[in-house]
Amino acid sequence: MELTVLGQPAEQATIEAEGGCSSSGCGSDSDSLSHLPDHIREKVHNHPCYSEEAHHHYARMHVAVAPACNIQCHYCNRKYDCANESRPGVVSELLSPDDAVKKVMAVAAEIPQMTVLGIAGPGDPLANPERTFETFQQLTEKAPDIKLCVSTNGLALPEQVEELSKHNIDHVTITINTVDPEIGAQIYPWVYWNNRRIKGVKGARILIEQQQKGLKMLTDRGILVKVNSVMIPGVNDKHLEEVSRVVKDNGAFLHNVMPLIAEAEHGTFYGVMGQRGPTHDELQALQDACAGDMNMMRHCRQCRADAVGLLGEDRGDEFTMDKVEVMDIDYEAAMERRKQVQDDIEKQRKMKQAGLVALEGLSVQKKELRPVLMAVATSGGGIINEHFGHAKEFLIYEANATDVRFISHRKVELYCGGGDTCGDGESVLDQIIKTLSGCEAVLCSKIGYEPWDLLEAAGIMPNGEHAMEDIEQAVAAVYAEMAENGALEKPAPTKQIAAQAGA
Amino acid sequence: MAYEIIDNCVSCWACEGVCPSGAISPGTLHGKAHFVIDAKKCTECEGDYADAQCASICPIEGAILNPLKAWANPPGSLTGIPPERLAAAMAEIQAR
Numbered sequence: 211m212e213l214t215v216l217g218q219p220a221e222q223a224t225i226e227a228e229g230g231c232s233s234s235g236c237g238s239d240s241d242s243l244s245h246l247p248d249h250i251r252e253k254v255h256n257h258p259c260y261s262e263e264a265h266h267h268y269a270r271m272h273v274a275v276a277p278a279c280n281i282q283c284h285y286c287n288r289k290y291d292c293a294n295e296s297r298p299g300v301v302s303e304l305l306s307p308d309d310a311v312k313k314v315m316a317v318a319a320e321i322p323q324m325t326v327l328g329i330a331g332p333g334d335p336l337a338n339p340e341r342t343f344e345t346f347q348q349l350t351e352k353a354p355d356i357k358l359c360v361s362t363n364g365l366a367l368p369e370q371v372e373e374l375s376k377h378n379i380d381h382v383t384i385t386i387n388t389v390d391p392e393i394g395a396q397i398y399p400w401v402y403w404n405n406r407r408i409k410g411v412k413g414a415r416i417l418i419e420q421q422q423k424g425l426k427m428l429t430d431r432g433i434l435v436k437v438n439s440v441m442i443p444g445v446n447d448k449h450l451e452e453v454s455r456v457v458k459d460n461g462a463f464l465h466n467v468m469p470l471i472a473e474a475e476h477g478t479f480y481g482v483m484g485q486r487g488p489t490h491d492e493l494q495a496l497q498d499a500c501a502g503d504m505n506m507m508r509h510c511r512q513c514r515a516d517a518v519g520l521l522g523e524d525r526g527d528e529f530t531m532d533k534v535e536v537m538d539i540d541y542e543a544a545m546e547r548r549k550q551v552q553d554d555i556e557k558q559r560k561m562k563q564a565g566l567v568a569l570e571g572l573s574v575q576k577k578e579l580r581p582v583l584m585a586v587a588t589s590g591g592g593i594i595n596e597h598f599g600h601a602k603e604f605l606i607y608e609a610n611a612t613d614v615r616f617i618s619h620r621k622v623e624l625y626c627g628g629g630d631t632c633g634d635g636e637s638v639l640d641q642i643i644k645t646l647s648g649c650e651a652v653l654c655s656k657i658g659y660e661p662w663d664l665l666e667a668a669g670i671m672p673n674g675e676h677a678m679e680d681i682e683q684a685v686a687a688v689y690a691e692m693a694e695n696g697a698l699e700k701p702a703p704t705k706q707i708a709a710q711a712g713a
Numbered sequence: 714m715a716y717e718i719i720d721n722c723v724s725c726w727a728c729e730g731v732c733p734s735g736a737i738s739p740g741t742l743h744g745k746a747h748f749v750i751d752a753k754k755c756t757e758c759e760g761d762y763a764d765a766q767c768a769s770i771c772p773i774e775g776a777i778l779n780p781l782k783a784w785a786n787p788p789g790s791l792t793g794i795p796p797e798r799l800a801a802a803m804a805e806i807q808a809r
């Protein structure tokens with residue numbers, strides 16, 4: 211592995227290369243945090259889940275210490291891993307706080323870019339306050355260089371804010387899917403509240419009140435709050451713009467809209483009842499609509515509650531408890547190494563910012579150049595370095611005459627997006643092409659003849675000319691080329707393809 | 714008389730934390746990890762709460778029996794999925 215990319219020791223470079231997306235190319239210009247006050251930017255600067263740009267460099271991990279839950283969501287089935295809310299099923303490796311702490315320290319020593327530890331499940335962390343806070347307590351003492359964060363459904367939040375603020379937890383994520391009890395009743399069948407199970411609208415109203423109250427209490431104390439929403443077409447899709455406004459008013463600094471993932475085999479209410487997820491276009495349109503109101507996060511990959519690594523990768527298998535038990539960790543030494551690696555990353559990030567993409571260089575400045583979506587295959591380092599056929603996900607960028615901005619990730623295995631049905635007899639390639647619907651080019655290091663032809667036929671131009679180049683620079687270059695050769699005067703193929711795929 | 718946990722239990726710990734009598738603990742049944750109610754300790758929550766706490770928080774239909782040996786939470790009562798619908802979906806998945 212060539213080391214020039216991030217200027218790191220060999221071992222870390224390998225980790226980067228394995229990362230789902232380690233591109234440094236998202237750039238500060240299109241960073242969704244650029245409008246935040248300095249003190250908040252400072253706080254989230256190295257946080258892979260909050261900063262679009264940081265997530266290419268830094269890793270997070272979650273530990274599953276909190277099994278119990280106090281509500282039911284229609285996209286969740288406690289028997290299995292949950293695809294929507296970053297949590298494994300209850301039967302996956304559940305850790306005691308002691309074991310969780312050991313595991314975190316082992317990972318931190320092994321992956322110096324790991325800056326954030328989150329507790330997100332498998333149940334609700336605040337419905338398991340002893341286990342959750344015991345874990346935080348120990349980590350604050352033993353590994354002070356790790357940031358702590360917690361995700362919650364919000365029901366128990368107001369009563370735990372005091373305790374939370376003691377543990378120096380400066381990031382909290384609340385999943386808020388609605389602010390309307392009537393809609394809430396279609397998402398949450400029951401909540402456990404004041405020693406009773408409360409169903410329907412009444413239960414949903416309690417949950418909504420607690421969420422907003424908790425949100426305000428946290429922001430009053432200066433604790434950063436991110437809000438996650440699951441977009442459920444026909445249930446809360448029209449309503450999420452209002453949610454965005456309300457949570458912003460109540461102090462949330464970031465809103466992350468995620469697509470519903472529902473399959474009958476998950477055994478969830480939505481899965482069994484045939485509720486569809488949104489198409490890529492629907493999701494993007496909503497994210498754009500909400501972005502007018504507040505900072506939106508687009509790079510979330512809905513990682514699991516026991517995930518380890520850079521966003522989009524999971525190295526959890528390397529850190530199962532039996533392996534962790536036999537590791538001999540010198541955390542003092544590890545902390546020094548972590549600092550060294552993180553300082554190097556910061557140097558790289560500064561350099562990167564100095565040399566941002568300049569699209570003014572476009573030689574053809576036509577009146578109204580329409581924006582173009584492009585898919586990029588990368589295995590890390592902020593460069594185009596992944597073979598088309600090896601890509602497990604594509605990063606989607608939008609280029610226009612003034613800017614290149616990161617839009618989203620699209621995974622190409624396991625999960626076929628939203629309303630796109632994966633019919634029988636469809637080849638993997640057909641599915642990938644569907645997944646890339648709306649894109650007009652796909653940038654990769656190499657690509658075979660067969661996919662080349664099929665992609666071209668589908669109106670997605672394969673491009674292997676920018677292998678090993680910086681992602682943003684390459685996207686800008688391809689856009690400039692399209693402007694030169696008149697491709698931008700033709701209407702975007704987006705809608706037709708998306709319409710077919712989404713039908 | 715007491716409540717009883719049967720083998721649908723997914724060991725989510727929720728009931729353990731809310732039982733006022735300390736009657737619930739992790740255990741095994743038929744070799745499978747599984748929570749267990751100590752019948753001698755279970756008070757049916759009488760004197761503490763109007764509703765049996767374990768049965769009020771358990772997310773799994775059919776995991777807990779009431780003292781009459783009936784499901785405290787019968788199929789469909791928690792998820793809202795009509796049992797026939799679930800059966801049809803499962804049959805459809807099997808047939809694939």
Ligand code: SF4
Nearest residue numbers: 732755756757758767
């Ligand atoms: S009924 Fe009440 S006392 Fe008995 S096991 Fe359940 S929670 Fe405990």
Ligand code: SF4
Nearest residue numbers: 722723725726728771
């Ligand atoms: S709440 Fe239900 S599923 Fe969870 S441990 Fe208790 S009996 Fe088992």
